[in-house]
Amino acid sequence: MSRIVTIEIVCRDAGIEQHLVRQWIERDWVRPDxxxxxxxxxxxxxxxxxxLLVQLRALEMGEAGMPVVLSLLDQLHDARRALxxxxxxxxxxxxxxxxxxxxxxxxxxxxxxxxxxTGEA
Amino acid sequence: MAQxxxxxxxxxxxxxxxxxxxxxxxxxxxxxxxxxxxxADAEARFKAINAAHGLLSDADKRARFDRGEIDAEGQERAPxxxxxxxxxxxxxxxxxxxxxxxxxxxxGSDDADxxxxxxLFADYLRRASAGARAGGPRRGSDVQYSLTVSFLDATLGATxxxxxxxxxxxxxxxxxxxxxxxxxxxxxxxxxGREGGxxxxxxxxxxxxxxxxxxxDGAVIRLDLPVSVREAVLxxxxxxxxxxxSVAMRLPDNADxxxxxxxxxxxxxxxxxxxxxxxxxxxxxxxxPRDAGLVEALRNxxxxxxxxxxxAELMAALRRAGGEP
Numbered sequence: 001m002s003r004i005v006t007i008e009i010v011c012r013d014a015g016i017e018q019h020l021v022r023q024w025i026e027r028d029w030v031r032p033d034x035x036x037x038x039x040x041x042x043x044x045x046x047x048x049x050x051x052l053l054v055q056l057r058a059l060e061m062g063e064a065g066m067p068v069v070l071s072l073l074d075q076l077h078d079a080r081r082a083l084x085x086x087x088x089x090x091x092x093x094x095x096x097x098x099x100x101x102x103x104x105x106x107x108x109x110x111x112x113x114x115x116x117x118t119g120e121a
Numbered sequence: 122m123a124q125x126x127x128x129x130x131x132x133x134x135x136x137x138x139x140x141x142x143x144x145x146x147x148x149x150x151x152x153x154x155x156x157x158x159x160x161a162d163a164e165a166r167f168k169a170i171n172a173a174h175g176l177l178s179d180a181d182k183r184a185r186f187d188r189g190e191i192d193a194e195g196q197e198r199a200p201x202x203x204x205x206x207x208x209x210x211x212x213x214x215x216x217x218x219x220x221x222x223x224x225x226x227x228x229g230s231d232d233a234d235x236x237x238x239x240x241l242f243a244d245y246l247r248r249a250s251a252g253a254r255a256g257g258p259r260r261g262s263d264v265q266y267s268l269t270v271s272f273l274d275a276t277l278g279a280t281x282x283x284x285x286x287x288x289x290x291x292x293x294x295x296x297x298x299x300x301x302x303x304x305x306x307x308x309x310x311x312x313x314g315r316e317g318g319x320x321x322x323x324x325x326x327x328x329x330x331x332x333x334x335x336x337x338d339g340a341v342i343r344l345d346l347p348v349s350v351r352e353a354v355l356x357x358x359x360x361x362x363x364x365x366x367s368v369a370m371r372l373p374d375n376a377d378x379x380x381x382x383x384x385x386x387x388x389x390x391x392x393x394x395x396x397x398x399x400x401x402x403x404x405x406x407x408x409x410p411r412d413a414g415l416v417e418a419l420r421n422x423x424x425x426x427x428x429x430x431x432x433a434e435l436m437a438a439l440r441r442a443g444g445e446p
Contacts, residue, residue, distance in 0.1 A: 009196075031220055045212040045220055052209040074223035077213035084214065 004041045007032075014050050024053060029070060126173030126186070126193050134187070138178070145174040261312035261321035268293060268325050272332035275299050276342060276364045277390045285310070285323070293325055297390035298398070300337065303327045335364060335400075342388040342400045347407045348372065350415070363387040363400050370402075378406040 011018050024030040025040065030049050032040035042050075053066075061069060090101055127134050130144040148170045150156075157163035176195055177183050185191045212218055268283055278297035284290050291310060299305075304326050311321025329337070336343045342364060352359055353376045361370050363384060370384065381403050388398035430436075 043217070043220075045215075045217050048208045048212045049221065071223055074213075074221055077210075077218050077221070078223050080214050081216075081218055 004043055005047065007040055007042065010042050010047055010050055013047065014054050016050075016054060021050060024050070027067075029053060029066070124169065124173075124193065126176050129170055129173040130177065136177075138180070141174065141177050145170060145178075258318035259315040260318045261314040263321045264311040264323050266323060266325045267328060269328040269330055270295050270299075271330055272335060272337075273364050275327070275329040276335070276337075276388065278392065283325070291323065295327070297392045298340075298395070299327050299329070301327065301329045334362065338401070340389065340398050342398065344400055344402050345405050346402045347405045348376070350406065350408055353377065353404065353406055361400075361402055365390075372404070376404055378404065380404045 005013075007018055007021055011021060014021075021030065025032065030046055030053070032042040032046045035041055056066065056069060090098060093101070127136070130136075130141060130148065132140050132144045136144070149167065152163045152167040152170065154160075154164050154167060172194070175182075176186055176193065182191065182195060186193070186195075213221060264285075266283060266285070268281060270279070270281060273279075274281065274295050276297060279295045281293050281295055282290050283293055291307065293305060293307070295305075304324055307323040307325065309320040310323035314320050334344060344362070346359070346361055348359060351357065352372055356372045356374050356376060358369050358371045360367050361384065365387060368384065368387060370382065373380070373382070376382075381401055384400040384402060386397040387400045391397040
């Protein structure tokens with residue numbers, strides 16, 4: 001079962017100040033559920049996000065670099081989730097469909113090799 | 122940071138409830154502020170063992186502390202992060218990762234083309250599977266209507282005719298017991314589908330008009346019924362209006378102002394597996410014009426000495442509130 005925690009617990013858990021987390025929320029880097037009383041409900045994924053930001057900060061990622069890294073990271077995970085959906089859909093498809101998918105994938109990767117092989121640079 | 126409550130009380134983690142109680146009592150006797158006046162250290166320790174005892178004497182809290190769910194101060198503890206940097210990746214690649222979907226621009230800015238990546242994929246696959254057929258079968262869209270029904274129709278059920286957007290008329294069956302905000306879905310009565318697609322639905326939001334006499338209270342209908350002094354005192358038969366028509370009812374011997382009587386099955390009509398609801402009748406005593414005969418009769422009447430004081434409850438409530446006049 002997933003747990004929901006408050007900003008106080010997030011801060012204690014991650015060892016950071018509240019104002020930092022609030023700043024991240026304002027910048028949309030962390031997206032907890034807003035509560036009617038002005039507080040926030042953090043799900044496990046939000047907690048993991050805070051830990052990720054703490055780790056990136058520890059790498060001395062500058063304020064300016066952070067949005068760039070986050071946007072690339074988020075796009076990467078978007079693509080991975082989309083790919084997973086396609087993979088799952090393909091796995092559920094009937095055998096002939098899967099076989100024809102495999103064939104066209106083979107053809108596509110072969111032609112990709114051809115293009116890179118001709119030294120198109 | 123609070124110390125470990127087991128250490129504070131000097132007991133093992135497997136100590137029984139009795140062991141804990143004994144340890145707490147012997148420490149409390151030693152550290153009680155009354156026995157150590159002015160000793161700040163003893164006072165602090167006394168507070169600490171009290172808190173420790175409070176936590177460990179509550180079996181539920183103790184179990185949660187042992188499992189690491191709460192700390193020594195009884196505060197919720199965040200689940201410990203698993204080792205390694207795999208955590209964010211696990212979340213981000215799971216279905217819940219959509220929470221952190223990338224979108225162009227700042228938060229709150231107008232980014233209508235926010236990267237609905239999964240949707241794009243699904244859309245692409247749908248189009249591809251539809252092949253050469255342009256568009257393909259499409260379900261018609263739903264159409265929303267609102268319909269005001271009378272209180273009695275909503276209580277007893279009825280069929281109302283409405284006129285749709287395209288001038289067709291439609292008979293809507295109102296189920297008994299429907300309340301304002303209830304929505305009826307009429308399958309296939311929305312916009313027509315395209316190329317063999319199903320027709321959309323008509324969604325009819327119901328507004329129940331108020332009634333001058335009856336009110337709805339959950340599953341029952343309420344009614345205030347004025348009765349005369351004679352009817353109430355002598356327990357006479359009175360006529361009571363109900364949604365389905367008037368019924369005769371004999372007032373009970375002890376009928377009084379505010380007495381609530383139940384008329385079974387005379388309220389919301391039976392529907393599905395739900396039996397017919399009740400009408401709750403609240404008696405309202407009306408003295409009416411002072412008739413010489415009544416005044417005369419009361420003047421000659423002496424209440425018995427042990428008659429209850431009608432204001433006894435009121436005065437008792439005042440006394441309880443500490444505001445006796």
